[in-house]
Amino acid sequence: MVVSMALAERAWCVVIPHHPRGARIARQRLTTELRNAVHPTLLADAVAVLAELVGNAVRHATPLPGGVVRVAWRLRPAGSDQEVDRDTVEVRVTDGGATEQPRIRAIAADAIDGRGLSIVAALSDRWGVDRDGLGQSVWAELSGSLDHDRRESP
Template sequence: MTAAPQPHRPLRTATAAPVRDASRTIRVPWRAASVAQVRRAVVEDLAGRDVPATVVDEAEIVASELVSNAIRHARPLSDGMLRVHWKVKGGVVEVEVTDGGSDSTPRPAPRTVWAPSGRGLRIVRSLAHEWGVTEDRTGSTVWASLGGPSRRRSH
């Protein structure tokens, strides 16, 4: 006796839809080589989501500038690291870098034609819809919001 032929059913494969709203945190050593590591991690993560390429590019630049500034002007966290956190929510990408703080509050340097450095936060300010600094007893966090209206703004 032969079995009756079964109707053809396509195989179901598990595919993950891109994660649109999510966050990621990494900790990196407080050293210059970490800038490239952070840049790669941010780009790879955001490129795997429905984030527009221009916002991915802006997030790459902002993350690079914030990590560079933390290494140049601040102290590491108590474990010798920096904390880099980014999230995507409602089409907005927020990037933040937490360090061990410094003797001054981060702010854009005055515009100078001949200065070899000091443009980092001016670049961040030009790309971000909003940016800011939060400080507490353990350090400071510099954050920037890209790709839409800020989630931090209170109305």
């Protein structure tokens, strides 16, 4: 007899201030919600990506009405559908939009900033930007498919 159990997808949405302290609030909430749900390395990567996306929203974009940024994440546990064989976390940061499309920039080795989306791209499986009439959402999907054993310190 084979018993299979589908694990439900879960999602969260948090409104944070369009201010640097908003990144700390978002990191704390994400960590609290996913601490016991995903591999620690996947959680660390998701927290780093979320912090970069919030930081970019605060530095480069206008806030949503009310002076806020909307932060959301979704967990699709391994086995929650036929195509998911690893835990997948999607993080999404929605703001009022920026004058320039978010993109990875070529920067000098000694530049003090400008690496945010390069970090996002390196840690995530894929990322992108969605725009609608209200603003823009920058999202990233992480599956933990990176080599955890190689990346963890002893």
